[in-house]
Amino acid sequence: MTTATEELTDIHTISVYVANKPGVLARIAQSFARRGYNIDSLVVSPSKDGEFSRMTIAAQGSVEGLDQIIKQTNKLIDVIHCTDHTDDDAVVRELALIKIEVTSPDQRTEALQIAEHFGCKSVDLTKTSMIVMAFGASDKVDACLRMFDGRIIELIRTGKVVMARGDEVT
């Protein structure tokens, strides 16, 4: 998992629009793996038209290397298009479920305050733990996580999803 404070320019959010056919994810994953790139997060979901799917891939690495990967991905027969949105005017969001240890009323109060500050929702509460749902831009989620540091039992992030603003097509 990446944190937003580290070399932001090297984190790329790549959106891939694909025909919904078997093997397409494997082919895309392979074009990253073959060049030694690690995929930080990956979100796959059907598009408004069920024949196509949308993938949002977050990856780190040199611009030249990723440029080559994007070109190779664009070449795949089942890929309609593949774009790097790092410098685009795009909305990038993610969601995290954070399970936090809360064993005393003080801890609970503090956790709820932090959650409220970051606009999180508490979606589960027990005598020993609570689950907080954080969402928004990745750096906001990162900042929220830092506040819970040391008390996180489990963390699950969806990975980034991206959408171009205005008339631009994602």
Place this chain on the structure above:
Amino acid sequence: MSPDSTTTQETAKSKDFALRGVREIHDVDPGPLAQMDGAQALIKTLEAEGVEYLFGLSGGAAIPIFDALVTVNPKMKLILVRHEQGGTHMADGYARVTGKPGVVLVTSGPGATNTITGIMTAHMDSVPMVVLTGQTITPMLGKDAFQEADVFGLSMPVVKHSYLVKDTNDIPRITREAFHIASTGRPGPVLIDLPKDITQSPFSGALDDPMDLPGYHPETTTEVDLDEIQVVAEKLKKAKRPIILCGHGVLLSGAYAEILMLAEKVQAPVTTTLLGKGAIPENHRLSLGMLGMHGTAYANKAMVECDLLLNIGSRFDDRIIGQAPRFCKDAVRIHVDVDPGEIGKMIQCQHSIVGDARTVVEQLLLHVDRADTEAWLSHLDSLKRRFPLKYKKQGGLKMQHVLDAWDEMTDSSAIVATDVGQHQMWAAQFCKTIRPNTWLSSGGAGTMGYGFPAAIGAQFGAPNDLVLAVVGDGGFQMTMSELATACLHKLPIKVLVLNNHYLGMVRQWQEAFYEDRESGVDLEGNPDFARLAECYPGAKGFNLKRPADVKKILSRALEYNDGPAVINAEVEKADNVFPWIPAGKPIEDMLLESPKGPQEKPTGST
């Protein structure tokens, strides 16, 4: 079959709503074609695609398809090979000579995995190919069934595209898509994995279902940036020392006539990559021959001195650029490629045009003029005189001598298929390619065992041409079982085994960079190739040992046309290929003869 199944002809019509009622009447009494199964639909589709030959080897999971070859009784011929790797190389050779996709038909598991080397070879060299593999029945997929291999997954990195067919009625559409993908844009191999239950189930679909390829638009390759064409044309006009570099793309797009016109109009010299041989007749004044690691000294020196490099259809392979940052660093560099993924991959160019080579050159021809290159051309002529390709005819028999004699005796007219290694480089140097699509060599993959089966495929594709397979003693032993295939079809191929009892290219490296420590290169135990050939009915063996006998033995082999002629040429054991740019070194460091003393190990790969 369900009562609403349709015959193929009727289903074709069913797209037309007006005919729907007619179709339903026919549905009640389906004709004999209604009994067609998936395998028969496959064979009919292959026939409609104009397939002449299937290079294949049967096996359990592919039995329905082989059966359909009998029941459909198509015009296409099955060429039964002896090993699936040989089959893919034959399809590759056929494709390179004819420009049409070569087709391979094999069974599942080991049958399919044996094709991987051949598929990778075709992929690296952008050769159109369609590979049909049998597969276990769909309920058994992923359950380690007998002869099950995940060939869809295994082949993924080495294909242009692949399919695992899950519905019998998809067979014709997928097959047509496969041919379309294999042969358009930047060509390449496409694999179709066909589970046995899918091929033997009744077919109730249409043979002409439209293709469904929303992400594939090869038609855009002929839409080129006309502004950039003008800019490039202007640069060409102003160049004093231009050079045109042609790769395989020129041949694949059929741009050779246009390249010659361009070179002559501009008066620019032309060099080619190993796979670009034939893009310009190598006996033309403007031809510099092949460049790169073992290219001609004058081509490489020209690369160092040029002020403009126009690369058309070459991917700047590491064999030609040496050290990337120093490659033509002061020249105007222009890259024309059909594949946008190649632009900026190896070499950053000031100008690039994405598009089909022929379209681009046609457009360039409208804008270019003769450049002031007289001094440049006479300088290159003097380099040709000062640094010719040469060898000593005295002493032991040399590979170069045999190849040079062959070239002279056949007026450079033969189709030449090579294996990989020293003989390949010498063949590239001494066998001049004067016609397009007559030089076949595994360039990107460097696949030993390619040459002989590729020559077989070439002979099927060009039955009236003289075909030579130039092989080493190492590579020939990898696929020489195809002698049976060549004999069966009485193919008059000449197989020149340049036998130095070594894996010579590796030995050459060990001599130069590893203090002559030989390791794993001595081919002790070679058979008597001439006698071995004659074990196959119809093949004839020849032995060539003395330099004085070269022409005599080659003439005898040329006279024998009832089957393959295998010439075992016992050549000097430890000769080295020059010129030589050690891997990773800049072109300036080209060696013209054996270096004195120990050399630094090369930083480049192989």
